[in-house]
Amino acid sequence: MIGLAIAWRARARGLGVTVFDGRDPGSGASSVAAGMLAPVTEAEAGERALLALGMESARRWPAFAAELRDVTGVDVGYRACGTLVVARDGDEAEALDREVALRERLGLRTARLLPSEARRREPALAPSVRLALDVPDDHAVDPRLVAAALVLAARQAGAVLHTGAGVRSVVCDGERVTGVALEDGSVVQAGQVVVAAGAWSALLEGVPASAQVPVRPVKGQTLRLLDPSGPGLLERVLRYEGGYIVPRGDGRYVLGATVEERGFDTAMTAGAAYELLRDASELVPGILELEIEELVAGLRPGTPDNGPILGAAQGVAGLLWATGHFRNGILLTPVTADLIAAELAGEPAEHAFAADRFASPAPGPAAVPAP
Numbered sequence: 001m002i003g004l005a006i007a008w009r010a011r012a013r014g015l016g017v018t019v020f021d022g023r024d025p026g027s028g029a030s031s032v033a034a035g036m037l038a039p040v041t042e043a044e045a046g047e048r049a050l051l052a053l054g055m056e057s058a059r060r061w062p063a064f065a066a067e068l069r070d071v072t073g074v075d076v077g078y079r080a081c082g083t084l085v086v087a088r089d090g091d092e093a094e095a096l097d098r099e100v101a102l103r104e105r106l107g108l109r110t111a112r113l114l115p116s117e118a119r120r121r122e123p124a125l126a127p128s129v130r131l132a133l134d135v136p137d138d139h140a141v142d143p144r145l146v147a148a149a150l151v152l153a154a155r156q157a158g159a160v161l162h163t164g165a166g167v168r169s170v171v172c173d174g175e176r177v178t179g180v181a182l183e184d185g186s187v188v189q190a191g192q193v194v195v196a197a198g199a200w201s202a203l204l205e206g207v208p209a210s211a212q213v214p215v216r217p218v219k220g221q222t223l224r225l226l227d228p229s230g231p232g233l234l235e236r237v238l239r240y241e242g243g244y245i246v247p248r249g250d251g252r253y254v255l256g257a258t259v260e261e262r263g264f265d266t267a268m269t270a271g272a273a274y275e276l277l278r279d280a281s282e283l284v285p286g287i288l289e290l291e292i293e294e295l296v297a298g299l300r301p302g303t304p305d306n307g308p309i310l311g312a313a314q315g316v317a318g319l320l321w322a323t324g325h326f327r328n329g330i331l332l333t334p335v336t337a338d339l340i341a342a343e344l345a346g347e348p349a350e351h352a353f354a355a356d357r358f359a360s361p362a363p364g365p366a367a368v369p370a371p
């Protein structure tokens with residue numbers, strides 16, 4: 001998603017663009033994501049810069065979706081549906097109250113709802129709901145439709161997309177990038193190279209040690225369900241301790257998601273399906289009537305501070321990172337594409353997500369051995 005969106009925006013600035021993907025563009029984590037655009041629900045104390053970036057990207061989403069529809073004819077399923085966060089017991093209600101207080105301090109729009117009001121808005125909710133939080137500005141989109149639209153939009157704009165064309169290494173001449181070497185051994189010249197390889201970004205060869213970034217895979221499994229009788233079970237995104245249900249608005253629902261530190265493993269497990277269904281059906285019993293369409297696993301590109309890595313690589317002119325979007329890559333797609341396209345065109349923007357925040361400190365004076 002990230003690479004495709006950058007390709008589209010870079011073409012709009014008149015740059016020549018070629019995209020190489022080892023598989024089908026849009027088939028990585030982006031095809032597994034639930035598609036929540038949720039800066040308010042995801043807000044954490046101590047992550048103000050990420051919140052600001054997420055809010056800015058959420059603001060850009062309606063126009064981004066409309067532009068994609070205008071140029072490709074694909075409706076990407078942007079739904080201004082809002083989000084409801086619910087607590088199931090006393091402990092969860094206390095935790096939710098703390099979340100309300102944090103959002104109030106951050107000036108974010110939320111409202112505490114009594115269970116009766118929550119159930120009036122979403123009648124499928126179980127009577128066991130203890131407390132709810134209305135988050136009117138967190139919405140959703142269908143990431144698979146977005147990726148399909150971005151492929152069309154990037155191609156129509158003149159970007160060249162190569163599928164099944166894995167990149168083995170970045171090629172540098174001293175401190176300047178000169179292109180990439182593909183898995184098939186061919187070398188492609190380029191004045192600038194953007195690495196947008198998601199959870200695999202740190203595996204590329206040829207990146208000097210000083211320029212490398214700490215991106216790791218964080219596995220997530222989601223279950224896709226279908227209501228053959230159509231939409232209506234849930235209108236809003238529903239979130240709860242450890243999970244969520246995202247309605248697509250057409251009778252399809254995404255239940256997510258596990259968070260697993262298991263390297264590049266993408267096995268789908270019975271345990272994950274069980275946990276996702278157990279938690280979701282406690283709150284929305286009607287979920288158990290739905291048909292199972294798919295269980296999918298993907299790899300979030302995680303970073304040590306949960307923020308993305310955007311822009312110039314340390315010490316290698318022409319090499320840029322656009323990776324590490326962790327849990328919010330779909331949300332952050334519009335703003336990332338605009339920031340990276342601007343930087344490619346020679347207009348670097350100010351933001352808190354430069355790669356150099358992970359640079360190792362310069363070695364200090366040699367330690368004096370103890371007598």
Ligand SMILES: Cc1cc2nc3c(=O)[nH]c(=O)nc-3n(C[C@H](O)[C@H](O)[C@H](O)COP(=O)(O)OP(=O)(O)OC[C@H]3O[C@@H](n4cnc5c(N)ncnc54)[C@H](O)[C@@H]3O)c2cc1C
Nearest residue numbers: 001002022028029030034035036167198220328329330331
């Ligand atoms: C279960 C789950 C739920 C999620 N839910 C949400 C959500 O609700 N909202 C949200 O905002 N985000 C969500 N995310 C996070 C989001 O999916 C990611 O942050 C985002 O998709 C990252 O996009 P990307 O383009 O960087 O990576 P990817 O989508 O993984 O794409 C990377 C691409 O790089 C290609 N590639 C890798 N290595 C190479 C190579 N050497 N050469 C060529 N190509 C290569 C891959 O084939 C792939 O196409 C979720 C993630 C998961 C796993």
